[in-house]
Amino acid sequence: MARVLIADASIDTRRMMREALEAEQRLEVVDDVDDPGEVQQCIGPLNVDLLLLDRDLPGGSAYDLAAKLRAQHRHLGLIMTGNTPSINDLRQAMQAGSDDFVPKPFDAVTLSQSVSSVLRKVEQRRQQMAAAEMGLGSVPSKVVAVYSPQGGVGKSMLAANLAVVLARESGRPTVLVDLNLQFGDIDLMLNVTPERTIAAVIQRLNQLDPDLMESFLTEHEESGLKVLAAPARPEYADTITVFVVEKVLQVLRERYTYIIIDTPSFLQDTTLTALDNSDQVILLTALDLLALHNTKTALAMMEKLRYGPDKVKLVLNRSNADVGISVDDVEQTLEYDISAFIPSDGRVAVTSVNEGDPFVISQPRTQIAQSIRKIAWQVVMDREQEFLDENPEAAAPPVKRRRGGGLLGRR
Ligand SMILES: Nc1ncnc2c1ncn2[C@@H]1O[C@H](COP(=O)(O)OP(=O)(O)O)[C@@H](O)[C@H]1O
Ligand SMILES: [Mg+2]
Numbered sequence: 001m002a003r004v005l006i007a008d009a010s011i012d013t014r015r016m017m018r019e020a021l022e023a024e025q026r027l028e029v030v031d032d033v034d035d036p037g038e039v040q041q042c043i044g045p046l047n048v049d050l051l052l053l054d055r056d057l058p059g060g061s062a063y064d065l066a067a068k069l070r071a072q073h074r075h076l077g078l079i080m081t082g083n084t085p086s087i088n089d090l091r092q093a094m095q096a097g098s099d100d101f102v103p104k105p106f107d108a109v110t111l112s113q114s115v116s117s118v119l120r121k122v123e124q125r126r127q128q129m130a131a132a133e134m135g136l137g138s139v140p141s142k143v144v145a146v147y148s149p150q151g152g153v154g155k156s157m158l159a160a161n162l163a164v165v166l167a168r169e170s171g172r173p174t175v176l177v178d179l180n181l182q183f184g185d186i187d188l189m190l191n192v193t194p195e196r197t198i199a200a201v202i203q204r205l206n207q208l209d210p211d212l213m214e215s216f217l218t219e220h221e222e223s224g225l226k227v228l229a230a231p232a233r234p235e236y237a238d239t240i241t242v243f244v245v246e247k248v249l250q251v252l253r254e255r256y257t258y259i260i261i262d263t264p265s266f267l268q269d270t271t272l273t274a275l276d277n278s279d280q281v282i283l284l285t286a287l288d289l290l291a292l293h294n295t296k297t298a299l300a301m302m303e304k305l306r307y308g309p310d311k312v313k314l315v316l317n318r319s320n321a322d323v324g325i326s327v328d329d330v331e332q333t334l335e336y337d338i339s340a341f342i343p344s345d346g347r348v349a350v351t352s353v354n355e356g357d358p359f360v361i362s363q364p365r366t367q368i369a370q371s372i373r374k375i376a377w378q379v380v381m382d383r384e385q386e387f388l389d390e391n392p393e394a395a396a397p398p399v400k401r402r403r404g405g406g407l408l409g410r411r
Contacts (some may be wrong), residue, residue, distance in 0.1 A: 003047055018032055021112065148265055164222075168223045178262050192218045205247060223358075280382070320341075342371045342372065
């Protein structure tokens with residue numbers, strides 16, 4: 001029996017919906033409420049499978065509420081309702097993770113059709129998540145974006161090698177998303193030949209689910225990493241909107257534990273969306289004045305966006321370069337702690353790019369490879385720790401703690 005909660009300000013509408021739904025055999029209306037606070041309180045305790053949420057519920061944005069609930073209750077089916085919705089309403093509802101929008105006034109048939117189809121989705125979601133979690137523990141996913149306002153600073157080098165380490169060593173499904181929509185180069189760095197790219201996702205956006213998503217990914221065979229490649233031609237970049245990026249990440253989260261995003265330095269709206277939807281942003285910088293200047297601006301922006309120190313980790317690339325700027329100078333100038341260091345190693349880095357062979361596989365014992373393994377392990381441990389903080393009753397984490405690995409730790 002599916003458990004349904006109705007949230008609508010009008011008592012008449014609630015009654016009408018209740019009657020329509022109670023006529024269905026496989027449904028139980030567990031409650032009907034008119035207040036957003038009550039919605040939040042009920043969902044967990046009442047074990048709600050499907051929420052019918054009116055857009056005009058008083059007391060704050062229903063879209064914000066929807067997004068929050070979807071983030072907290074990942075199986076929850078969500079149908080929004082509302083009078084004469086505009087395109088923008090539909091867009092906002094989808095962005096908030098709503099499964100459908102039923103315009104008012106509606107009749108019992110329209111409502112129950114929508115309810116059945118969303119309940120099928122909920123069931124699928126449940127099965128997929130159960131499958132993905134089998135033997136993997138029920139730990140939520142972690143999205144890590146590698147960003148820098150500076151080009152050529154090593155973002156793609158870090159994103160590719162970090163994702164490969166996670167895929168090989170964490171034992172959990174890992175995917176790398178190339179958001180350099182104009183000039184993506186992850187396919188070259190990993191020597192993969194994508195048949196489809198993020199550009200192909202657009203035509204199927206409405207049907208996008210984890211299974212369909214798989215058909216757009218390319219496997220890096222040496223590591224098992226999945227890659228969502230950038231469009232093959234720069235002119236396709238514009239077709240990829242904020243909405244596409246959000247939806248892609250939302251669907252990837254259902255199946256992948258680690259989602260690494262490589263970004264362009266140019267701060268377009270899709271990049272910002274990716275940063276917003278990330279749990280962690282690795283802000284990569286280097287020992288030169290221009291990089292430091294740009295990084296300072298980026299840090300100020302992230303502070304404005306309320307990304308806290310838990311979210312933004314500063315990583316210094318080519319940290320051993322002798323250029324007259326010291327690590328202390330960097331921390332003082334930026335007023336921010338450096339979480340990890342990647343040494344300069346032109347021979348290893350350049351051969352690796354030229355051969356499309358990530359150095360964490362081909363040269364695992366080099367310092368540069370080890371420095372990236374450390375970052376990867378910190379990503380893993382942070383995630384396990386967050387999970388334990390939220391679920392203190394959970395069993396010991398499957399990952400062994402390593403001594404001295406705390407370079408990306410909170411300070
Ligand atoms: N630590 C490093 N040591 C040596 N070369 C590096 C290092 N980091 C990056 N590089 C090289 O710098 C170039 C630019 O790196 P890339 O990852 O493409 O930068 P971005 O993605 O930020 O534009 C590449 O040739 C890469 O191999
Ligand atoms: Mg790059």
